[in-house]
Amino acid sequence: MKELTHYYNKKDILFKEIKEIAPKDLKSRKKIKIYVATSIQKEYYAIFIIDSKSRFIRKNAEDLMILLDNLVSFQEHNFKKKELLISSPICSKAKKLLENDKWRVRVDFM
Template sequence: MKKIVEFFKTKNILFKKLDFFDLKEIGIKKRYKICTGVDIKNRYTIIFYIDRKSRLLQKDILSIIEILNKTILQNSHNYKNRFLITSAPICSKALKLLENENFKVYNASL
């Protein structure tokens, strides 16, 4: 988590509270790392961190959106800031899908 906090510190985004979210709570067995938290401006934030070498395709993004919707239902609030940090290349259709869902995508390996 320290690497994620330092990464966002370089982007001038600071958090009051940041916790890892366990995907097993909502019945998902993916290898994604998800952080949820509140930034200094009291906006709820969700961060997806995916570390893999293969390209992120549209079906991968659809599963991320499904996970997002399940966390919204479980926590009963929407996320103003949505971030995806990945070291993998992203398909152009998948990138458009992320933009439609208001994700900010960063290509970095932490």
Template sequence: MKEMLERICNKHIVFTSLHVIDPKVLNSRKKIAIFSGVDQKSFYHLMIRSEQTSRFIRKNADEIVHLYGLISLHVNHQYKYKHLMIQAPLCSKAASLLHEKGWKIYNDVV
């Protein structure tokens, strides 16, 4: 979690609160970590870290967008900033869909 926050906070974003959302609450069996935070300007940030090693394709992007809808219903508000951290190669169609939906992607391909 520390390295994820360091990647996102390189623009000097300081979170006043940070909460972990369990994927099981959303009836998801995916291997992801979900964090919800509020910065000093009271903007909400959603951070999702995917722990898959295979290629991140359009189907995975659709699932992330669907999961965002479930999360926003769960917490009863919309997020201004959405961050996705993956450690797998990223499909161009998935990248374009996520950028179109307002996601900021951090890719750490090893």
């Protein structure tokens, strides 16, 4: 979590509260880190961190959107900002699909 706050501090985004959600709580077996955060400007963030060696493809993007829907129903809150922090290469179709759904994809994490 320290790396996450340091990463966003470089981007001039300060969080008032950050809470980690276990994928098991969302009935998922994926190896992913999920954070729910509130910024100082009272914007609610859903942050997904994926650290894998394989390419992130469109099917993974669709699974991520389903995971977000589960998170929304679990937290009973609709998030204003949806972010994917990823260290592996991403397929252009997957990136376009996420950006059309108002996701911010950041490939430079870690």
